[in-house]
Amino acid sequence: MIKRRKTRPVYVGDVKIGDDAPVIVQSMTDTKTHDIEATLDQINRLYQAGCEIVRVAAPTEKDALALSEIVKRSPIPVIADIHFSPRIAFIALESGIHGIRLNPGNINDEGKIREILEECKKRNIAVRLGVNSGSLEEKLLEKYGYPTGEALAESALNWSEFFEKVGFKNFKVSIKGSDVLQNIEANKIFAEKTDIPLHIGITEAGPAGKGSVKSAVGLGILLYMGIGDTMRVSLTADPVEEVKVAYQILQSLGLRRRGIEIISCPTCGRIEVNLPEVVKKVEEKLEGETLPVKVAIMGCVVNAIGEAREADIGLACGNKSAILFKHGQPVKRVSEEEMVDELLKEIKSMKAEK
Ligand code: SF4
Incomplete structure (x- = not known):
């Protein structure tokens, strides 16, 4: 039996992440979000496959404006990926969205991030704090030379401290790099220092075959160490495949049984x-x-x-x-x-x- 790391609970809509909840399976749509019917159709297919939370991209205002209809009709909680734009974040927050993904390294403006967090708190919206090897802060790049696991963990710890200092606790953290060892190291360092739930994934893992193997190795090792409260397998394929592979990984480790x-x-x-x-x-x-x-x-x-x-x-x-x-x-x-x-x-x- 795998002994899972003790984490505090975070709710995305009515789905609990962390604490005694099973490892929650997520995926992301690859439709144009402003194409509401196509997006909902894909969300329904993901839901049928066992997806429990879905993320949609909101790169433009047109996409963000489609969110309220998508949220209303989605069978599972929806997270909006707001990329670089605080303006889009505010449109998303008004749509009734269940969570947003925020990479502070991309926004890089503490005042704006604080404003978004205050709004999330008011509306009881969860945040996924994302740290990616591609958007690591300059000062950490200078300190470590390149995005090492230690550098990624330090960035995630610093931003978590910032979130908590401004009184925001309803968040989970994702630390992602496309290198398996860098990923494991970063998540391990972070997990040892906090009880904040972790969203795990190997970013840009690749096409279905190779990407599944890479994800199974990277995520499998973390899960075996008890790390990971929610996960996404990122594949260059139909997102339904991501959900299937996620369950296969969890099933192999005796963490979930489905199908x-x-x-x-x-x-x-x-x-x-x-x-x-x-x-x-x-x-x-x-x-x-x-x-x-x-x-x-x-x-x-x-x-x-x-x-x-x-x-x-x-x-x-x-x-x-x-x-x-x-x-x-x-x-x-x-x-x-x-x-x-x-x-x-x-x-x-x-x-x-x-
Ligand atoms: S189960 Fe029988 S047929 Fe299959 S690999 Fe083993 S020995 Fe060969």
């Missing part, structure tokens, strides 16, 4: 069925299933019995057939042609039982 977890063997010379095809079909048919079920699909009986015992349901394949297991007990023998349908039928009945 089907498939345990399948790598196959070898013992195989006597087309296992990759069976796994592909099962994956496709169970796409979007939210019932947390562990399914073992093994090529032969060598490891199958043991794996099937750990799984909720499984197939131990043999010569053009398989033994269907449920909760570690053999249920029946099925042919290669019928094994996918039989497995799905059993999962359906498990769902009905629940």
Whole structure:
């Protein structure tokens, strides 16, 4: 069991982050925010995939003005990314938004930041305080030479102190760099010094395949250390993929369970069925299933019995057939042609039982 870092609670709308809440999964839309229907359509797809908080970009006034309609119709809390502009921040705050993302390093005007925080406090709006390697303050760049993990943590600690000094506590922090080790170091230093919840992510991780691996390594290490109250996997892909990968990472560490977890063997010379095809079909048919079920699909009986015992349901394949297991007990023998349908039928009945 992973012992999670003790943090104070922060609420984005009705979603609790930190304290005893599970690691909350976030994503970000890639539509033009002023295209309200397209944005809401994507938010709904993200919600169906398990996204719990969504961020939308508000780079222009036109986008910020679309927020009130989006907030009204979104099934999950919405955070506005206000980039460099305090003017846009104020439009967003009036829209009823649940949270804003603010990179003080981008605004670089303590007076303006204080004004935004006062408005957030008045309206009970949460803030994500963002520190990025690309917008680190000059004085820290001079001190450290480049954006080291230590430099990023120092920036986040300094701004957190500023937020608290002006009486604002409803915030979480994200410290992001695209380098995995820099990221881990920065979050670790920050986590040791405060109880402020952390939003973790590897920024600009890359395309779906490589980016998922990079995120799994970077975020997996942090989560294993108990660090991370909410997370986003950043991929150059459909944002729904980000949500799926986030749950896979959390599932691998036993931190969340959602949907089907498939345990399948790598196959070898013992195989006597087309296992990759069976796994592909099962994956496709169970796409979007939210019932947390562990399914073992093994090529032969060598490891199958043991794996099937750990799984909720499984197939131990043999010569053009398989033994269907449920909760570690053999249920029946099925042919290669019928094994996918039989497995799905059993999962359906498990769902009905629940
Ligand atoms: S489960 Fe059987 S078929 Fe699959 S890799 Fe192991 S030994 Fe090979």
